[in-house]
Amino acid sequence: MRVEVPGVAQPGGTLRISYDGRTVEAAAGDTLAAALTAAGHLALRESNEGGHRGVFCGMGACHECAVVVDGDPGRLACMVAAADGMAIDRQPARVETPVPDAGVSETRDLSPAVLVVGGGPAGLTAAAAIAEAGVEVVLVDERSKLGGQFYKQPAPDRDIDEGCLDGQYRAGRALLRRVREAGVRVVNGVTIWGAFRPDLLTARSDGCSWILRPERLVLATGAHERAVPIPGWTLPGVMTTGAAQTLLRSSQVAPGERVVLSGNGPLNMQVAAELVRSGVTVTALVEQADLRGWKNARSGIGMLLSAPELVRKGIEYRATLARARVPVIDRSSVVDVLGEGRVEAAVVARLDPSGYRIAGTEREMAADAVCLGYGFIPANEIPRALGCDHHVDRRSGNLVTTRSDTGRTSVQSVWVVGDAGGVKGAYVAGALGALAAADILADLGVGSRMDGSSTRTASRRSLRRHTRFQSHLESLYRAEPLTTQLARDTTLVCRCESVPLGELRSSFGDGAATAGAAKRLTRAGMGKCQGRYCSPSVLALAAEASGMLPEEFSGFAPQAPVRPVFISEVASSAISGQ
Numbered sequence: 298m299r300v301e302v303p304g305v306a307q308p309g310g311t312l313r314i315s316y317d318g319r320t321v322e323a324a325a326g327d328t329l330a331a332a333l334t335a336a337g338h339l340a341l342r343e344s345n346e347g348g349h350r351g352v353f354c355g356m357g358a359c360h361e362c363a364v365v366v367d368g369d370p371g372r373l374a375c376m377v378a379a380a381d382g383m384a385i386d387r388q389p390a391r392v393e394t395p396v397p398d399a400g401v402s403e404t405r406d407l408s409p410a411v412l413v414v415g416g417g418p419a420g421l422t423a424a425a426a427i428a429e430a431g432v433e434v435v436l437v438d439e440r441s442k443l444g445g446q447f448y449k450q451p452a453p454d455r456d457i458d459e460g461c462l463d464g465q466y467r468a469g470r471a472l473l474r475r476v477r478e479a480g481v482r483v484v485n486g487v488t489i490w491g492a493f494r495p496d497l498l499t500a501r502s503d504g505c506s507w508i509l510r511p512e513r514l515v516l517a518t519g520a521h522e523r524a525v526p527i528p529g530w531t532l533p534g535v536m537t538t539g540a541a542q543t544l545l546r547s548s549q550v551a552p553g554e555r556v557v558l559s560g561n562g563p564l565n566m567q568v569a570a571e572l573v574r575s576g577v578t579v580t581a582l583v584e585q586a587d588l589r590g591w592k593n594a595r596s597g598i599g600m601l602l603s604a605p606e607l608v609r610k611g612i613e614y615r616a617t618l619a620r621a622r623v624p625v626i627d628r629s630s631v632v633d634v635l636g637e638g639r640v641e642a643a644v645v646a647r648l649d650p651s652g653y654r655i656a657g658t659e660r661e662m663a664a665d666a667v668c669l670g671y672g673f674i675p676a677n678e679i680p681r682a683l684g685c686d687h688h689v690d691r692r693s694g695n696l697v698t699t700r701s702d703t704g705r706t707s708v709q710s711v712w713v714v715g716d717a718g719g720v721k722g723a724y725v726a727g728a729l730g731a732l733a734a735a736d737i738l739a740d741l742g743v744g745s746r747m748d749g750s751s752t753r754t755a756s757r758r759s760l761r762r763h764t765r766f767q768s769h770l771e772s773l774y775r776a777e778p779l780t781t782q783l784a785r786d787t788t789l790v791c792r793c794e795s796v797p798l799g800e801l802r803s804s805f806g807d808g809a810a811t812a813g814a815a816k817r818l819t820r821a822g823m824g825k826c827q828g829r830y831c832s833p834s835v836l837a838l839a840a841e842a843s844g845m846l847p848e849e850f851s852g853f854a855p856q857a858p859v860r861p862v863f864i865s866e867v868a869s870s871a872i873s874g875q
Contacts, residue, residue: 299324299335300551300575304461305451307549314383321385324548326452329374329385330355330362331548339533339639341374342388345795349387349638351533353792355540356446357439357488358521358676360825360861361792363388371861375540378441404506409435409482411737412498412511414489414679417445418723419715420517421472422730423737428479430738436476437487437500437509442547443476444469445519446539447723449546466546490858490866492682495710499857501866513710513737516680517730520673520716524830525560525779526790526798529634530669538670542568551577553666557643559583559631560670561776563611566625568668570614573621580662581624583645585652585671585776588627599769603762604724632659632783634667643667652782671779673720674833678859680706680713687849690719692771694778694833696852702760703736704729712737721767728760780837791831793824801835805842812839812852825861828853 299307308324315321316338323332330352333341340349342363353361355375362374365386374385413424416438428434436443444450448469451457459467476483487507491499495514500507522537529535534553538560541552545568556572557580558565569582590597601608618625626645632654633644647658674695681687685706686699698718700706706713712733715726735753738744784790786799796819804818812835815821821835822828828835836847858867 298337298551298554300545300549300577302451302545302549302575303463304458304466305549306456306458308452308455312379312381314379314381314385316385317387323379324452325454327379327548327550329364329366329372329377329379329383331544331550332379333374333385334544334552335548335550340387341533343390344531345390346789347390348531349533350531350792351536351639352540352544353536354521354830355536355543356521358826358829359792363825375543376440403504404508406508406510407435408510408512409433410511410741411435411513411515412437412509413481413515413517414438415445415517415519415715415717416440416443416483416485417517417519417715417726418447418472419717419726419730419733420445420515421448421476422727423515423517423712423714423734424481425472425475425479426731426734427737428476428481430743432738432741432743433482434479435482435484435509435511437484437489437507439486439488441485443473443483443485446543447726448472449543451547451549488860488862489679490860490862492679492859493857495683495708498679501862506866513740514712515704515733515737516711516713516717517715517726518676518679518717520675520720521829522670523672523674523778523833524792525669525671525783526781526788526831526834527630527632527634527669527783528785528788529636529640531789531792532634532636532640533638534636534640534665535634535667535669538565538568538668541666541668542571545571545575549575551575551666552668553640553664554578555580555664556666556668557581557583557631557645557662557664558668558670559643559645560672561585561779562670562672562774563770565668565670566611566614566618568670569623570617573617573623579618579621579623580643580664581626581645582618583629583631584625584627584774585630585648585779586627586774587776588625588773593773596769596773600766600773603766603769607724607766629658630654630779630783631667631669635661640665640667650777652777652779654783673716674829675717675720677713677717678827678855680708680711680717681855682857682859683708683711685711685713689847689849691846693720694847695720696847696849701736702732704733705736721764722770724763725760725767728756728763731756732760778833780834784834790834791819791821791824793826793831794820796821796831798834801838805838810839810843812836813854815839816853822853827859827861
């Protein structure tokens, strides 16, 4: 349903599209995902096992929202802008008709001094600072709008009252103005699919193939949400918390009328409060961590000393939920999602310290949307493909980029900034983007206003302050990382290829000892998301079977294409022999 967001006016005009032959009204600036969700059409692509899938990640990574647009299959509803007269159909499980030619009309070759990949807080900050020193900067982003997952902005044709916007909107708008005024060349809708050398990357956009040859490369590709398989999690109406926030902040659309949020981390509380403020009924906020104040006093004091303004935001979110009488249930999780064809209810249960449900604590809650957010995993396919050193962070279990305090990697012309290198939040990302910019300018022999100035000192101070805050925040929300604890043998772990937990367990019993071996035996990780969402579970099963902790090369190996691409686009890239 459509909702009100303070400071963002309702759309002035409407578009008419059709979905499975039925007329749907869309607002100017909507993605197809937003328009269809607002109209209550949640079931999108057909799945291999005969059901349907809907919007899940909301950021073009999972491919669960694939639809047929004007006869063209495989289009992602969360990435395609609605246009008047569009005919949308459900994506069949198997496309019977030949896939049309990708329509590549030209190949463009760019050789900037600095290429920035990703338009979130880190990428925008780095690009602006470098361009302000007079250096040529090209920033590419696969979305149609800049801002990333943190600075999500409303559609550009909506009337905005700056005085009523929240601070997150305003900070994003200010950073976008800075990027424009600095003269950064921004190219939206461009997806990197090949990383062969730091000075040779290939990409695609509608009707165009790109070859990118930068002198210096900044990777600010962010992170995607950590998937936790639970029974019913593939039902339409189940989505990540980040996807729900994208619908809300970018399109003023709620994921449902009665929403349950579950997982681990502060984003769930923020989005719950934002939904309440927009008039949505939040049935419950279910948090895996132990939020009892007496157990978290030290973390709270540390957060308050590091960033009191962020603590104030957290208190405001909790107060919003309290005023709306939203139950906040800690040490628990949604353990089942129920419904016929779409979400109808969620089952919540208490968890033990290892993350398993405690029998007898289950309770059922009515809901038409369930948002799951269990933390984040760095989107590090490109730096891994380029050979940058990585290591496993034992606290989070994530594979993170080994880098200097300015983001420089073991490949000397490559910097990884923000959550792409290790998830530490937007404020750390912005500070690291500024420091990476100064390092790159020094590497290029170009002076900037940051040289020996208070600006660089302020960036280092901000980095230290927000790193401390993030450490205390992680302590507050500490909990056993969930992988397969809540799944049954019949629960799908690999959403793309419909591989259940029981089949994966059998593969390890039949001799597989690594994630790669299980992939070859079961096809888990071979789908269009390329293992982004099933890899934590597969890695956990491999570690259980082998008795060895995951290391740098334990997971699925990144290789071109790092994102799905038509074979005609690969052929048109003309990189052979280079």
